[in-house]
Amino acid sequence: MGYGTRERIEAERALFEWLQDTAGLPGGRAHGIANALSNRSQLIIKRKALLNILKAPDKGARAPELFEVLLDRKIIALERGDLRHPGPNDIFTIHPPSLDEAKDGASRQGDSHQTPRLSAFRPASQFIGSRMHRLTDAPLQTERNIDRLRMLDSWLAQAETHPPIAATLNQRAYEIFNDEKALSEHLDGSFGRLLKRIGVDNETLHIINLDRQRLEAFIPHDSAAPILVVENGDTYESLKYVLGEAGRGRVLGQQLGGIVYGAGGAVCTPGLLDETLAGVNYRKDHVLYWGDIDRSGVAEVSHAREVCNVSIRLAKPFYRKMVQLQKERLRMGFEIEMAPRQSFPEHLDEISREVPLFARWMLLQTIREGKRIPQEIIPLEVLLE
Structure with missing residues (x-):
């Protein structure tokens, strides 16, 4: 033949x-x-x-x-x-x-072959329950992602009885999967295709899309309050929404005069932060900084202080809230996520002493064990409180 x-x-x-x-x-x-x-x-x-x-x-x-x-x-x-x-x-x-x-998944070629874990899966949400036929049409794809599917099903079941407040993509991913990058289409093609197969979209997950502008800084009003430098883009957009469209001047009890997107390690580029602050006519001698609680987050603060003229202080209320929410997640059974392949930071003990005592021990333990508490653990609804 x-x-x-x-x-x-x-x-x-x-x-x-x-x-x-x-x-x-x-x-x-x-x-x-x-x-x-x-x-x-x-x-x-x-x-x-x-x-x-x-x-x-x-x-x-x-x-x-x-x-x-x-x-x-x-x-x-x-x-x-x-x-x-x-x-x-x-x-x-x-x-x-x-x-x-x-x-079409060859769904017309006979009964679906179910893997043992898929056969044992009993969805709690109406959303997943009504789409089980789509999952059984892709048994291996479902098997590879069954653990995340269970987490999603549990969240959807709760959302069907108590509709959640909108959150950004990374915030929602961290809430559901304990991984702020879990919904990124660039990381796990198999899981992304499975979500499309069963029709999961931003509306299903109550995700708000905050359009990202190519701005290095956002100064919503003429304020004498300090500017906050933010490590992650998702959190920068959330705060821009809070300070701008929502009209807040105080976030988590901290008065803010504006925000700068630090873009991870970009804030460590010599002169870049000082030039950005000069461009918005910033008059204070210090800025606040908020990043992930992980090794790179501490390293970026340490390095930025070496290359910037402006003084950099940790934004204490934000780190305190991160640890508070992480403690709540631990009681719910969510472990702190791993953050491998990061070098141990310099000046950890010195920087940790700037964190409120309530949060200091968990910050040190998280970083020493090579783990991460991301900024996205604080959802938009908390920033708006």
Whole structure:
């Protein structure tokens, strides 16, 4: 059953889309398997060779499980051998789905193959419950993300009875998944595709989209209060909304005259912060600083103090609130998130003494253990209080 170059290209494309969108494999692995199955003179393969192809390194689906799904969905079919007594020389024919079937998840090809964890999943929310058929159409994709799916389901169940106040994308991600980057489309393609599959969007999660302007500083009014330098862009936009559209001048008890987006380590560029402050005619001899409670957050404060003329003081009420909210999350069962691959900061003990005593011990413990309490732990509704 030979076939030409054009047919091979179409077969590879259909297999790739099915493996990625329905089976939920990462793009690189889906492409490798699709190419190995389609780039052959005949659409047949021995069991041993097939399992070797499916054993490509991946933390998600295991080869035997993926083999069963391919067989269940009739992507492969036994040509010679006995399924009851499998042998390495069993011959399987390969049947690439049509492109339409690949995009639709091949849901018309029979009953869904459910993984054990998916079979045991009982959604608490009406939203997930009404979309279980979409999850069972992508068993491997769902299996890879089942833990996050459970966290989302729990949050949705609560939101259905007690509608939450709007939050930014990163704030909501941290609230639900204990990871402020969990909803970023750039980090986990499989989870992002799963959310699209079941129709989760900003409206579902009550996420407010604060349009980001290319501003280094935002000074809402002529105030003698100090300016706050903010590490993360999401938090900068939240505070800009609070000080601007919401018309607040005091946040968490701290009077603010404006904010500057520190852009992570950009604030450590020699002269950049001083030039920005001079551009807005800032008169005070000091600014406040608020960043993540992690090693890089402390390192950026330390380095910025070395290269800036203006004095930099920690914004104490913000760090106190971060620790207060983290203690509440610990009581709810949420662990402090890990922040690997960060160098240990200089002047940690000195900087920690500027933090209120209530928050000091947790700040030191978090940084010494290589963990992170992000700024996004303080949601928009708290900043608006």
